[in-house]
Amino acid sequence: MREVVAAGGEVTLIDTDDTVMHLARRNFERLGVSENVNFVVADAISYSRAELADIDFVALDAEGPKSCADEDLRDKAIYYPITQAIAPAMLPGSILLAHNVLLENVTKNAYFEERIAYNELQYARWHGFLSEQFDFRRSYPSTEGVGIYRKAR
Numbered sequence: 801m802r803e804v805v806a807a808g809g810e811v812t813l814i815d816t817d818d819t820v821m822h823l824a825r826r827n828f829e830r831l832g833v834s835e836n837v838n839f840v841v842a843d844a845i846s847y848s849r850a851e852l853a854d855i856d857f858v859a860l861d862a863e864g865p866k867s868c869a870d871e872d873l874r875d876k877a878i879y880y881p882i883t884q885a886i887a888p889a890m891l892p893g894s895i896l897l898a899h900n901v902l903l904e905n906v907t908k909n910a911y912f913e914e915r916i917a918y919n920e921l922q923y924a925r926w927h928g929f930l931s932e933q934f935d936f937r938r939s940y941p942s943t944e945g946v947g948i949y950r951k952a953r
């Protein structure tokens with residue numbers, strides 16, 4: 801955060817849950833890094849589309865309800881509509897980092913096998929969108945997995 805402020809930038813945190821946002825605000829304030837931070841309680845899809853511009857970096861860890869009539873809003877499949885909404889506001893060459901992108905089983909453990917099959921299903925539409933608009937795409941098989949993507953120039 802100190803580097804962001806020094807560079808004249810700002811950070812926007814978005815969550816639909818006001819308890820989560822209250823905790824985030826308290827943590828940032830206690831750490832003394834709440835300057836230039838916008839704490840927003842809103843749906844990241846509609847908010848990003850309407851309010852954001854000139855983004856250098858996005859960290860994505862939203863999670864919709866496990867049971868939801870709209871498959872695109874279910875669990876981590878929500879990455880797809882959020883990325884669709886935020887991509888026009890991302891600068892060319894900017895970075896999207898996403899949590900829980902585990903697509904490779906380095907342990908051959910049955911739990912991870914099942915988890916990866918589930919991830920491939922829920923990320924199918926998101927991956928299609930990423931391959932159209934992001935020219936660098938990698939996932940790293942940490943315990944829960946991390947994906948890193950670069951917006952095409």
Ligand SMILES: C[S@@+](CC[C@H](N)C(=O)[O-])C[C@H]1O[C@@H](n2cnc3c(N)ncnc32)[C@H](O)[C@@H]1O
Pocket residue numbers: 814815816817820842843844845861862863864878
């Ligand atoms: C895995 S938690 C991550 C919480 C926090 N960002 C963190 O990194 O510790 C997923 C969060 O996604 C939020 N969420 C679900 N749907 C959302 C949406 N449409 N827009 C913004 N946040 C959403 C939930 O309220 C929940 O707090």
